[in-house]
Amino acid sequence: MRTVGVEEELLLVDPETGDPQALSAAVLARASQDPLDQDVFEKELHEQMLEFATHPQSDMDRLHAEIVRCRKEAGRHAGEIGCAVAALATSPLPVSPAVGMNRRYQWMADQYGLTPREQLVLGCHVHVSVESDEEAVGVVDRIRPWLPVLTALSTNSPFWQGKDSGYHSYRSRVWQRWPSAGPTEIFGSAERYHRRVADMVATGTLLDEKMVYFDARLSERYPTVELRVADVCLQAETALLVATLARGLVETAAREWREGREPAGHSVSLLRLASWRAARSGLTCELLHPATMRRMPAETVVRDLVEHVGEALADSGDLGRVEQHCAELLRDGNGARVQRELLERTGSLREVVTECVRRTQA
Numbered sequence: 001m002r003t004v005g006v007e008e009e010l011l012l013v014d015p016e017t018g019d020p021q022a023l024s025a026a027v028l029a030r031a032s033q034d035p036l037d038q039d040v041f042e043k044e045l046h047e048q049m050l051e052f053a054t055h056p057q058s059d060m061d062r063l064h065a066e067i068v069r070c071r072k073e074a075g076r077h078a079g080e081i082g083c084a085v086a087a088l089a090t091s092p093l094p095v096s097p098a099v100g101m102n103r104r105y106q107w108m109a110d111q112y113g114l115t116p117r118e119q120l121v122l123g124c125h126v127h128v129s130v131e132s133d134e135e136a137v138g139v140v141d142r143i144r145p146w147l148p149v150l151t152a153l154s155t156n157s158p159f160w161q162g163k164d165s166g167y168h169s170y171r172s173r174v175w176q177r178w179p180s181a182g183p184t185e186i187f188g189s190a191e192r193y194h195r196r197v198a199d200m201v202a203t204g205t206l207l208d209e210k211m212v213y214f215d216a217r218l219s220e221r222y223p224t225v226e227l228r229v230a231d232v233c234l235q236a237e238t239a240l241l242v243a244t245l246a247r248g249l250v251e252t253a254a255r256e257w258r259e260g261r262e263p264a265g266h267s268v269s270l271l272r273l274a275s276w277r278a279a280r281s282g283l284t285c286e287l288l289h290p291a292t293m294r295r296m297p298a299e300t301v302v303r304d305l306v307e308h309v310g311e312a313l314a315d316s317g318d319l320g321r322v323e324q325h326c327a328e329l330l331r332d333g334n335g336a337r338v339q340r341e342l343l344e345r346t347g348s349l350r351e352v353v354t355e356c357v358r359r360t361q362a
Contacts (some may be wrong), residue, residue: 001316003056003129004063004247005224006239008232009122010050010074010360011091015084018353020091020120022047022098023083030077037073045105046120047098050074050085056129060318064240071236075361087360089122089157089171089231092339092349107207115178121171122232124154126243127224128250133190136218136225138257140193141186143249144271145264145290147215147229148278149305152298153326154230154242155282156335162349168282168336171231172275179205181213183271186263193218215275225250229275234335234359241325244318248309255312266293282336283329302326 012021024047031037042051052070057063074085097120099109109116130136155168167173175181180200187193197209206212209220219226227246233239256263274288277295281287286295289304306313306322313319333341338359342352 001058002247002251003058004060004243005054005056005127005222006063006067006243007051007053007125007127008067008070008087008239009044009124010052010071010085010232011088011122012048012050012078012083013086013091013353013357015079015082015354015357018093018350018357020048020093020095021083023078023081024048024050024100026081027074027077027083030080031073034073034077037077040070041074041077043100043102045100045108045116047100048091048095048120049122050078056127060240060244060316060321063243064236067236067239071361075357084357085360086353086357087122087156087232087234087335088339088353088356089169089335090160090174091120092159092162092343092352094162095120104207111207112178119174119177121157121174123171123175123228124230124232124239124242126227126230126246127219127222128227128247129224130250130254131223133193133218135254135257137187137190137193139225139250139253140184140214140216140218141188141263142253142256142261143216143227144183144186145266145274145293146249146305146308147183147227148271148274149287149290149301150227150242150245151229151231151275152278152282152287153245153302153329153334154233154238155279156231156234156339158336158339159343159349159352164340167279168284169231169279172229172279175213178211178213180211182215183268183275184214184216185268186265231335234338234356235362237325238329238334241322241329244313244322245305245309247316248312248318248322251312251316252309264291283334284337299330302330
């Protein structure tokens with residue numbers, strides 16, 4: 001059974017006003033004093049962010065329990081210094097992001113100008129174990145057209161600087177400002193993948209291979225494929241759904257690779273359009289179908305994703321859970337829809353943030 005690990009980035013906010021707070025150093029100092037949390041929480045590019053990483057899990061119930069625990073612990077540590085955490089992929093309220101002071105983040109601020117000074121976005125990254133670099137590249141080549149569907153399921157960033165962006169995942173659009181971000185062409189082998197990464201770093205545009213922000217990449221730290229397309233999800237259950245589907249995609253792609261089945265040959269240009277459509281529409285309208293790259297109802301595309309990975313999900317015992325969670329999301333909406341409904345009901349973005357703080361740890 002492949003193991004799965006989840007990294008989530010949470011927004012630090014004032015519990016009364018909802019305004020983002022640049023207090024990650026203080027929260028991390030609190031967490032470092034707890035033996036259970038010393039290796040769980042990490043700093044991120046902006047001081048208004050707090051990241052945690054779960055341990056690798058093969059049992060999805062255990063993964064869900066760990067996501068819930070980490071969110072609660074993040075809220076506890078933040079509360080000890082007078083702030084709160086919210087699983088929001090962008091801040092609904094206006095914010096001036098504060099870049100961290102370490103050498104890496106300062107290099108990025110110097111190199112990329114306004115991009116890191118404006119781009120406070122929060123994602124969910126899923127690591128799925130692989131047996132080798134060759135298998136990993138076989139997976140990366142074959143999951144490309146399905147990744148926008150994961151974006152659509154996770155959308156949780158409709159607001160930007162106090163305004164409705166018109167998107168369900170504006171985070172994913174802002175993220176594209178990084179020069180290495182986005183979908184990739186077919187690599188064909190681990191040697192070609194590593195040569196491409198080395199060539200990108202050799203240009204001097206990127207500090208190192210950690211800054212190769214492909215939608216799916218080989219982790220430089222772990223024997224995993226890392227899927228990087230999801231918004232941080234408002235509900236822990238949605239994060240679990242994304243992680244479960246990610247494992248299903250990786251397992252299905254690995255089986256196709258071993259059988260010698262060729263990956264879909266969609267161009268990067270078409271994959272970018274599919275990513276844009278997923279960010280714009282979320283689950284409310286149409287998506288580009290991964291097989292045809294033509295518009296189809298989101299419900300149909302999600303159903304076909306579940307069917308595509310159905311054998312892998314059945315083998316891991318996750319098929320029923322995924323079918324139920326997908327039906328619930330399509331019926332009730334994900335974070336983007338919840339945020340817009342909260343604004344319509346309360347008329348206040350501050351109330352949106354306050355309620356999302358509560359739901360983050362519910």
